[in-house]
Amino acid sequence: MTLQSKLDAFKSGFEAGKPPYSVPPSVIATMHRATAELIASGAASRALRAGDRAPAFTLNDPDGQPVSSADLLARGPLVISFYRGVWCPYCNMELQALQETLPRFAALGASLVAVSPQTAANSRKSVRQNAVGFPILSDPHNAVAAAFGLRFALPDYLVDLYKSLKNDLPAFNGDASWTLPMPGRFVVGRDGVILYAEVNPDYTRRPEPADMLPALRRAASVPA
Numbered sequence: 001m002t003l004q005s006k007l008d009a010f011k012s013g014f015e016a017g018k019p020p021y022s023v024p025p026s027v028i029a030t031m032h033r034a035t036a037e038l039i040a041s042g043a044a045s046r047a048l049r050a051g052d053r054a055p056a057f058t059l060n061d062p063d064g065q066p067v068s069s070a071d072l073l074a075r076g077p078l079v080i081s082f083y084r085g086v087w088c089p090y091c092n093m094e095l096q097a098l099q100e101t102l103p104r105f106a107a108l109g110a111s112l113v114a115v116s117p118q119t120a121a122n123s124r125k126s127v128r129q130n131a132v133g134f135p136i137l138s139d140p141h142n143a144v145a146a147a148f149g150l151r152f153a154l155p156d157y158l159v160d161l162y163k164s165l166k167n168d169l170p171a172f173n174g175d176a177s178w179t180l181p182m183p184g185r186f187v188v189g190r191d192g193v194i195l196y197a198e199v200n201p202d203y204t205r206r207p208e209p210a211d212m213l214p215a216l217r218r219a220a221s222v223p224a
Contacts, residue, residue, distance in 0.1 A: 003097040038201040047149035047199040055147035059137035062123040076109035077219035082184040085118040086126040095130040101209035108216040145181035187215040
């Protein structure tokens with residue numbers, strides 16, 4: 001079963017109000033509106049793409065240890081997955097799918113990191129909940145996400161909805177701003193150039209982890 005088929009099945013159940021979820025149609029309509037507006041804004045077209053140079057970054061892992069993209073690239077190509085947070089079921093399913101593909105990344109000499117704006121405590125929860133064996137890094141204020149062109153501000157009506165659902169992003173992220181990254185997946189070669197980029201303003205759509213393997217094979221064939 002592909003990642004997207006799992007996401008589609010979850011979305012169908014969620015929007016049908018199947019347990020454990022039971023939300024009124026007005027909530028679903030508001031979420032659809034926000035997604036449609038983000039798509040129409042063209043924000044995804046302004047994100048970094050293949051051929052661009054990836055911004056260097058150093059972010060802390062859940063234990064407070066700094067992880068440097070430069071250090072990881074010194075070892076081999078780097079896969080970076082930007083996601084919204086542990087509160088997002090679509091993101092959790094994506095992390096699990098990445099974990100399943102991790103051995104194939106490692107066989108090609110690649111490292112994998114996931115990046116979200118959430119606090120270290122919530123990243124630790126992500127690690128436990130999804131049983132991942134790769135670093136989950138905290139990106140305060142979505143600063144690195146912004147450098148990749150992924151950060152966006154939630155519209156006021158969506159902020160109001162999240163508050164009504166007790167989805168307190170400032171508490172999750174330790175940041176008073178109501179911003180999120182569009183889900184984005186990147187493969188960066190050892191020279192810092194992006195070889196693969198997939199950004200989707202619809203958070204229910206995620207690329208298959210295996211989609212990155214051709215780029216990683218190309219990267220693995222290039223001498224250090």
